[in-house]
Every structure is written in structure tokens, then in C-alpha cells.
Amino acid sequence: MRVRIKFSKTGCLKFIGHLDVMRFFQKAIRRAELPVSLSEGYSPHMLMSFAAPLGVGKTSSGEYFDLDLKEEIPEEEILERLNAQMVPGMHAESCVRIGITKAEKCMTLVNAADYTVSFRKGSVMLPDPKQLQEKLNSFLSAPSVIVLRKTKRSEAETDILPWIYEMNVTELDDRTLADHPQGTDAERTAFHMLLSAGSVSNLKPELVMNAFSEFAGFDLSALSLLIHRNDIYTNIGTAENRELVPLDRVSRIQMDRT
Amino acid sequence: MRRLALSDEILLSIDKPARYIGNEVNAVDKSASPELGKMIRFCMCFPDVYEIGMSHLGIQILYDMFNKREDVWCERVYSPWPDLDKVMREKKIPLFALESQEPVRSFDFLGITIQYEMCYTNILQILDLSGIALHAEDRGEEDPIVIGGGPCTYNPEPIAEFFDLFYIGEGEVAYDELFDLYQEKKRTGMSRRDFLLRASRIEGIYVPQFYRASYHEDGTLASFGPTEEGVPAKVRKRIVMDFNEVSYPDAPIVPYLQATQDRVVLEIQRGCIRGCRFCQAGMIYRPLREKNVERLKRQAEVMLKNTGYDEISLSSLSSSDYSELNELLTFLIRICNDKGINISLPSLRIDAFSLDVMSKVQDVKKSSLTFAAEAGSQRMRDVINKGITEEDILGGALEAFRGGWNKVKLYFMLGLPGEKEEDVRDIAHLCEKVAECYYDNIPKEERTGKVSITASSSFFVPKPFTPFQWARMDREQEFLDKAHMVKDEVRSMLNQKSIRYTYHDAYISVLEGVFARGDRRVAQAIEKAYRKGAVFDAWTEYFDEERWQESFRECGIDPYFYTARERDTSELLPWDFLDCQVSRDFLIREWKRAKEGAVTPNCRQRCSGCGCRVYNGGVCYESQD
Ligand code: SF4
Numbered sequence: 001m002r003v004r005i006k007f008s009k010t011g012c013l014k015f016i017g018h019l020d021v022m023r024f025f026q027k028a029i030r031r032a033e034l035p036v037s038l039s040e041g042y043s044p045h046m047l048m049s050f051a052a053p054l055g056v057g058k059t060s061s062g063e064y065f066d067l068d069l070k071e072e073i074p075e076e077e078i079l080e081r082l083n084a085q086m087v088p089g090m091h092a093e094s095c096v097r098i099g100i101t102k103a104e105k106c107m108t109l110v111n112a113a114d115y116t117v118s119f120r121k122g123s124v125m126l127p128d129p130k131q132l133q134e135k136l137n138s139f140l141s142a143p144s145v146i147v148l149r150k151t152k153r154s155e156a157e158t159d160i161l162p163w164i165y166e167m168n169v170t171e172l173d174d175r176t177l178a179d180h181p182q183g184t185d186a187e188r189t190a191f192h193m194l195l196s197a198g199s200v201s202n203l204k205p206e207l208v209m210n211a212f213s214e215f216a217g218f219d220l221s222a223l224s225l226l227i228h229r230n231d232i233y234t235n236i237g238t239a240e241n242r243e244l245v246p247l248d249r250v251s252r253i254q255m256d257r258t
Numbered sequence: 259m260r261r262l263a264l265s266d267e268i269l270l271s272i273d274k275p276a277r278y279i280g281n282e283v284n285a286v287d288k289s290a291s292p293e294l295g296k297m298i299r300f301c302m303c304f305p306d307v308y309e310i311g312m313s314h315l316g317i318q319i320l321y322d323m324f325n326k327r328e329d330v331w332c333e334r335v336y337s338p339w340p341d342l343d344k345v346m347r348e349k350k351i352p353l354f355a356l357e358s359q360e361p362v363r364s365f366d367f368l369g370i371t372i373q374y375e376m377c378y379t380n381i382l383q384i385l386d387l388s389g390i391a392l393h394a395e396d397r398g399e400e401d402p403i404v405i406g407g408g409p410c411t412y413n414p415e416p417i418a419e420f421f422d423l424f425y426i427g428e429g430e431v432a433y434d435e436l437f438d439l440y441q442e443k444k445r446t447g448m449s450r451r452d453f454l455l456r457a458s459r460i461e462g463i464y465v466p467q468f469y470r471a472s473y474h475e476d477g478t479l480a481s482f483g484p485t486e487e488g489v490p491a492k493v494r495k496r497i498v499m500d501f502n503e504v505s506y507p508d509a510p511i512v513p514y515l516q517a518t519q520d521r522v523v524l525e526i527q528r529g530c531i532r533g534c535r536f537c538q539a540g541m542i543y544r545p546l547r548e549k550n551v552e553r554l555k556r557q558a559e560v561m562l563k564n565t566g567y568d569e570i571s572l573s574s575l576s577s578s579d580y581s582e583l584n585e586l587l588t589f590l591i592r593i594c595n596d597k598g599i600n601i602s603l604p605s606l607r608i609d610a611f612s613l614d615v616m617s618k619v620q621d622v623k624k625s626s627l628t629f630a631a632e633a634g635s636q637r638m639r640d641v642i643n644k645g646i647t648e649e650d651i652l653g654g655a656l657e658a659f660r661g662g663w664n665k666v667k668l669y670f671m672l673g674l675p676g677e678k679e680e681d682v683r684d685i686a687h688l689c690e691k692v693a694e695c696y697y698d699n700i701p702k703e704e705r706t707g708k709v710s711i712t713a714s715s716s717f718f719v720p721k722p723f724t725p726f727q728w729a730r731m732d733r734e735q736e737f738l739d740k741a742h743m744v745k746d747e748v749r750s751m752l753n754q755k756s757i758r759y760t761y762h763d764a765y766i767s768v769l770e771g772v773f774a775r776g777d778r779r780v781a782q783a784i785e786k787a788y789r790k791g792a793v794f795d796a797w798t799e800y801f802d803e804e805r806w807q808e809s810f811r812e813c814g815i816d817p818y819f820y821t822a823r824e825r826d827t828s829e830l831l832p833w834d835f836l837d838c839q840v841s842r843d844f845l846i847r848e849w850k851r852a853k854e855g856a857v858t859p860n861c862r863q864r865c866s867g868c869g870c871r872v873y874n875g876g877v878c879y880e881s882q883d
């Protein structure tokens with residue numbers, strides 16, 4: 001059976017890079033003694049694949065990986081056994097059974113991700129919220145937002161505007177402020193953004209914030225951003241009419257439809 | 259939420275922040291205990307970068323053992339990498355322990371394991387960044403007691419003044435006595451000095467500040483002894499004799515970062531029967547003690563379960579000598595194979611049995627076989643008592659080639675006592691013979707490409723408590739000349755294209771030689787080099803030869819006095835006050851036999867009366883053939 005695990009990564013776990021997170025889960029799965037399927041060959045490995053890497057310094061409440069098991073186990077039991085092996089800051093949120101075709105792999109499904117971007121307390125002088133919202137409105141209604149986008153191979157001028165699906169100014173509630181997922185004190189004012197993600201048009205929230213701060217005329221250092229990924233989505237609608245659903249709900253919705 | 263000692267800004271601006279955050283699987287956190295205030299706070303240090311330090315078995319053993327005591331919380335610290343070192347100095351951030359993230363200086367103990375000489379400047383870095391005075395005598399009542407342990411403490415003199423005490427021997431034995439004494443100190447308000455005086459009477463504990471050395475005009479040691487009443491003149495090493503019952507971690511810490519040793523480590527035995535004359539480990543861990551195979555099977559299963567590692571490795575000096583090896587490996591192969599767990603088998607002699615096992619656990623085409631030949635000629639191997647013959651090597655290689663292997667590694671040493679030009683050139687000849695063995699015996703159609711032979715030389719560094727402790731060590735130019743000689747000889751071989759030859763840094767070896775057999779005066783040069791910026795000397799990118807030469811010059815120390823001089827067996831050696839049970843008579847006997855090229859049988863063939871029978875156990879009491 002193949003299952004999709006959703007997990008969160010907060011607090012000091014933000015300093016653990018993507019490869020180490022993968023290694024962490026491989027070991028946790030062994031400790032949980034889940035009957036995983038293994039690849040063939042001299043150094044067999046688990047058949048697992050992660051949805052989208054999260055950079056060092058970022059936290060998340062919606063990360064995903066798919067895992068192949070060679071025996072049937074109830075999803076709740078998998079979740080329970082896995083959570084018995086976590087460390088503070090890492091938590092398995094859900095476990096759902098999914099289909100086993102290539103098209104259903106989590107990595108293939110990623111189309112969008114949404115983020116809460118807040119600011120390290122005292123690290124930035126923001127315009128007041130009303131002004132900020134106005135600036136944001138004109139930023140989003142500009143004909144284009146051209147930025148220099150670096151990929152592994154090249155640097156290219158890209159219009160990122162079509163990839164910003166939603167963006168708005170928001171205020172963190174008291175609970176989030178008191179217990180910020182990043183484990184630091186943050187300014188109350190924050191941004192929420194829903195961005196294109198995946199292998200073709202991956203947009204990083206820091207790139208958007210940099211473009212916006214330049215546009216709105218306030219200084220921003222890379223270290224003042226506190227980036228938290230809320231969830232990762234797939235588009236079950238069309239390119240024009242997006243219908244985004246979190247990766248752990250895809251199979252349920254597809255089942256309902258058939 | 260747990261607060262870290264370093265701010266996000268710092269952690270996100272340095273390489274691998276995961277080195278400094280703790281919180282690993284199986285790390286022990288006693289911060290919530292109501293008894294915290296009464297606990298002894300112990301900070302265990304491996305003075306090198308996290309990934310190296312986390313790979314060290316000894317720390318895992320002691321960490322687990324100390325934390326089993328309810329009145330002790332043992333934490334860890336490793337050397338901050340130069341990028342963080344710089345930030346900490348600029349911002350005056352004190353060095354902190356990983357678990358509680360609290361400053362090391364606020365601990366009761368700082369225990370430093372000293373595994374190799376080239377970490378000496380890192381020890382000073384740890385003290386310095388912690389805000390602890392470098393010299394023990396400058397420390398106050400509030401400072402932690404700084405303890406040193408590990409193989410380098412078999413001559414602690416070059417770093418003696420930086421430590422409050424040294425623990426000589428295997429850590430599992432005497433710490434309870436030390437902790438009990440410390441609890442008494444806390445209860446009664448005993449002074450630091452009184453604590454150290456009392457500690458010096460515990461067997462295995464050496465408190466350097468209570469000893470004085472004096473020197474002859476020629477620079478050799480004239481006298482060495484205690485300055486206080488009740489402080490013993492001889493410090494006797496402690497070792498574990500109930501090796502089956504000794505504490506071993508069921509749940510070692512599992513780092514997030516990939517450590518050098520990224521696997522479960524199963525210690526199957528301690529000590530070695532072979533008595534190679536250059537080998538310090540083979541002497542100081544005597545006698546050989548084996549662990550019961552049933553216990554090992556249990557430990558292997560439990561540790562795999564508790565860590566989730568996908569690899570297990572056997573640890574010992576010479577695994578082939580473990581008497582139940584066959585049974586243990588059969589068991590491991592059985593439990594590991596269907597779970598996709600790899601088995602790694604270092605320190606196995608290459609023979610039919612080990613090749614059979616290896617072909618079951620590794621990819622023959624990818625893996626290489628290692629022969630620790632140590633010397634090129636049989637004459638030289640007899641001098642160093644390396645009980646491996648050319649027939650063993652060529653026979654093993656042939657067997658391996660027939661089994662499908664075609665990569666061979668050969669390790670040698672240059673600068674061994676009594677070495678002649680022929681012996682040096684024979685290194686190349688032995689490599690050539692291995693290559694010929696492949697081409698002569700493996701028919702063309704069965705070959706999977708060329709044979710690949712990698713030979714490497716290290717330069718011989720004489721170590722305390724070995725028969726070669728009196729030997730002269732080569733200067734770097736002599737080393738390099740010999741290495742070039744090998745290189746040239748390899749080039750003139752028929753199969754030179756199949757042989758790759760490399761050698762170590764010669765000056766680093768000389769430094770190791772100074773530290774290995776130096777006396778207390780060497781400390782000033784170490785401190786001077788550190789002040790000039792020396793740290794991470796074990797890392798070639800940070801090692802600066804010039805800096806060390808300058809430091810020796812400025813301190814008026816001739817490094818070659820410690821290395822390039824054969825000592826008379828009547829000379830008082832800086833480490834003679836330590837009693838490691840391997841008797842001086844035995845070492846002298848072995849030194850003489852080395853000069854005659856006489857081979858000494860191993861402990862299982864015949865006891866050579868080295869002095870270790872007093873421990874009442876281990877191989878000395880097995881029936882011998
Ligand atoms: S076999 Fe020789 S070199 Fe190896 S550990 Fe034993 S004594 Fe030392």
C-alpha cells in the first residue's frame with residue numbers, strides 16, 4: 001500500500017536541511033518498525049518520495065512524503081507509531097492511503113503552496129497596515145513584476161506576477177505571536193501568499209517579498225523574514241479555473257468524484 | 259519552546275547550523291527534572307567538529323552511563339567550526355552545551371576526550387571560548403573541573419598544565435568514585451584544591467599540578483614526582499574486567515547531520531592479542547577481552563531498533579580474532595538482510611572466511627579490500643612484529659581476485675626503526691607482486707577491468723608504552739626522501755599504471771611525534787601556536803607549518819630533541835610515572851627483539867608475560883595452544 005504522510009516542522013528543526021529531514025524520516029520509520037517496501041540491490045533503500053524541499057530557516061505545517069508499505073496497516077496506526085518516534089518540532093499530522101500510479105506521486109502533484117511571511121521583531125520598519133495594503137494593491141495590479149530569478153543553471157528575468165495567486169496583508173493573532181512556529185518574536189503585521197509551486201514555475205516567497213519591499217520602498221534584510229509554509233496544493237481544476245486542494249485530500253476528492 | 263544559545267541571525271549565517279542545536283534523537287534532556295539543582299552537570303567534549311565528534315563510540319558509552327545516574331546530567335559540546343568561532347569571539351558569546359544550551363563555564367565538569375595529538379589546539383579553543391582559564395592553576399572555585407581522557411593521556415605531559423585532572427584508563431570504571439567525591443564536595447563546601455587532592459588518591463586519576471619535573475642540562479628529564487603528601491608517585495591505569503556486564507548504550511544519540519560514523523557501532527571486544535611493536539592501542543588496551551556473543555546479538559537488535567540506522571558496524575582492533583565471529587556474523591546477516599540493513603566489516607583479515615562473508619554483505623565490484631601490510635619487506639615486518647607474511651597477502655589477494663574483487667588498498671609505514679633502502683623499495687615490489695598476481699591468475703575473459711592498487715604510507719611516529727618508545731623518529735626530509743624513493747620505484751614497475759601511491763604530510767607527523775613523546779615544556783609552544791591562530795590542525799586546510807615552526811623557535815624548543823633522538827632505556831621518560839601494567843621489562847625485551855628481527859608470538863599462541871595477568875581475566879586466562 002502507498003500512504004501519504006503530512007508533517008510539520010517547526011522551532012529549531014528549521015535548521016535541519018532537506019536531505020537531513022529525509023534521513024531523519026528514514027530512521028524514524030525504521031524505529032517505528034513499519035513494514036516498508038525496499039528497492040532491490042546491494043544497498044536497498046526505502047521507497048519514499050518527498051513533495052517539495054523546504055529551505056533551511058523555514059518552518060512548515062504542511063510538508064508531505066509518500067511511502068510504500070508491503071503490508072496493510074490502518075492509517076491511524078501508522079500515524080501513531082510514527083509520532084512515537086518524533087522529536088520536539090517534528091510531528092506527523094495526517095496519513096492517508098493514496099493510489100500507486102506515477103501521476104499520483106506527491107512530487108508530480110505540487111502546483112501551489114501558501115505561506116505566512118512575518119517579520120523578526122524589530123528588524124524592519126513597515127509602513128502602517130492601511131498604507132501597506134494600498135501599496136500591495138498597486139503592486140498586484142501592475143502590468144508585470146520583473147525579477148531576476150536564479151535557478152541552478154541560469155539567471156533569467158521573469159515576470160512573477162502570474163505566479164502570485166493571492167497575496168494580502170494580515171495580522172498575526174495573539175496565540176501565533178506568543179508561540180510563533182519559528183520560535184522567535186515577530187511583528188504583528190504579516191503577509192499571506194499563495195504562490196505557484198512545483199517543477200515548472202516554482203516561486204519562493206522571499207523573492208516576492210524582496211520585489212514588494214523594493215516597490216513599496218522599505219528596507220528588508222534576508223534575515224528579517226520568518227517564512228512559514230502552511231500547506232502544499234495540487235490543482236484539480238484547469239489552468240484558468242484553479243481548484244486547489246491540499247495534497248492529503250487529493251485522493252479523497254478523487255474518490256468522491258468517481 | 260526551547261531557546262537556543264545562538265540567535266537565528268547567527269545560525270542562518272554559518273555553515274551547518276544543525277551542529278549547534280542539539281535536540282537529536284536519544285539525546286538526554288533532564289532540564290525539567292525537579293532534582294536538576296542537585297545534579298552534577300557534566301559537559302562531555304570531543305575537540306573536533308560535530309560530525310567527527312558524534313562518531314566517537316567512547317563518548318556515546320560514557321554519555322549513556324553518566325546519564326543513567328540520577329544525580330548526573332551529562333551533555334555534549336564539540337569544537338565550533340572556524341566560521342562560528344569568529345562570530346563567537348566578535349560577539350563575546352560563551353561556548354555552550356548542546357542539550358541545555360547553557361554556558362560550559364557554568365558546569366561542574368568539562369570532560370575532554372583526547373583521541374589524537376593534532377586536536378591539542380582545539381582543546382585550547384574550547385577552554386578559551388568557554389571563558390575558562392587555559393592554565394589549571396589560574397582557575398577559580400567557580401570554574402568547571404577540566405578532565406582529560408583517551409589514548410593521548412598515556413603521555414599527558416605536553417598538555418598537562420591545561421587540565422585539572424586526567425583519567426588514565428577506560429572511562430567505565432572510576433567515574434562513580436569521582437562523582438561521589440564531587441557530591442561530597444557540594445555537600446560540604448570542600449575547596450577546589452581539597453577536591454583535587456582527594457581525587458588524586460583515586461586509582462587512575464592524575465592531577466598534574468601536584469607533580470613537579472626537573473631536567474638535566476642536556477634537556478632530559480632528571481626527576482618527576484608528587485609535591486604533596488598522599489599524592490601517589492605512580493598512577494595506575496584502570497580498565498574494565500567484567501567486560502560482559504559493562505555499560506553499553508541501548509539507544510545511542512542519532513544526529514541529524516550525516517556523521518562520519520553514520521551507523522550502529524557494536525563493540526565486540528577490547529584489546530588485541532597481536533602485539534605489533536609500533537601499535538599503542540595494542541599495548542594500552544591489553545589484555546584482550548571479548549564480549550559474550552549472546553549479549554552482542556541482543557545489543558545489535560536493540561540498538562538497530564532504537565536508532566533506526568540502516569547500517570551496523572563491528573568495532574574492535576582486530577575483528578578476525580573474535581572467537582565467535584562466525585556465529586555473530588551469521589546472526590547479523592540473518593536479521594539484517596530482509597530489513598535492508600548493511601553490515602560493514604572493518605579490520606578483518608583477508609582470508610577465505612572473511613571473503614565469503616564479505617561477498618554476502620557488500621557489492622564485490624564496488625568495494626575494495628584492505629591489507630595493513632605496514633612494511634614492504636618480510637625483514638621489516640618481523641622487526642615490527644606484524645604477523646602477516648607475503649604469502650598471506652598474495653594468497654588473500656588471489657582468493658579475492660577469484661571472487662571478483664579488483665580493488666586493493668595497501669597501508670604502509672615509512673621510517674620504521676632499522677629501515678634500510680631495500681625495505682623502502684620493497685613497498686613498490688609488493689604492490690607489483692599483487693598486480694602480477696591478478697594478471698597471472700585471472701584469465702582475460704574473467705577480468706572486470708584493470709586491477710587497481712592503492713598504496714599509501716604514513717610516517718612512523720613512536721608512541722609511549724610501545725617497544726618503540728625509545729626509537730629515533732625520522733626528520734621530515736628523511737621521510738620525504740623515502741616516499742620519493744617508493745614513488746620512483748613504483749614508476750619503474752611493469753604494472754605501474756595499476757598502482758597509485760600516496761603519502762601523508764611529513765611535518766604533521768613530526769608534530770605528532772613531538773606531542774606524543776614531549777614533556778611539560780612543550781605546552782608553551784602549543785599555547786603560542788594557538789595564540790597565533792592555530793586551530794583545527796588535523797584539517798589540512800587550516801594547518802600552517804610555518805606557524806608551528808615559529809612557535810617552537812620563539813619558545814626555544816627544539817622539536818627534534820623529542821623526535822630525532824634514540825633514547826637510552828635508562829632515560830627517565832615523561833610518562834614513566836604512569837603504570838599501564840605492560841611492564842617496562844617487557845617493553846625493553848621487545849625493543850631488543852625488534853633489533854634482532856625476532857618475532858614474538860601473539861597472546862593466544864603463547865603468553866609473553868607482558869604484565870597484564872594482574873588484571874585476572876581476558877585472554878591471559880584463556881587456555882593457550
Ligand atoms: S593487529 Fe597489530 S596493529 Fe592491529 S591493533 Fe593489534 S597490535 Fe595493533
Ligand code: SF4
Pocket residue numbers: 544545546860861864865866867868869870871877878879
Ligand atoms: S600477560 Fe600474556 S596473555 Fe596476557 S596480555 Fe600479556 S602477553 Fe598477552
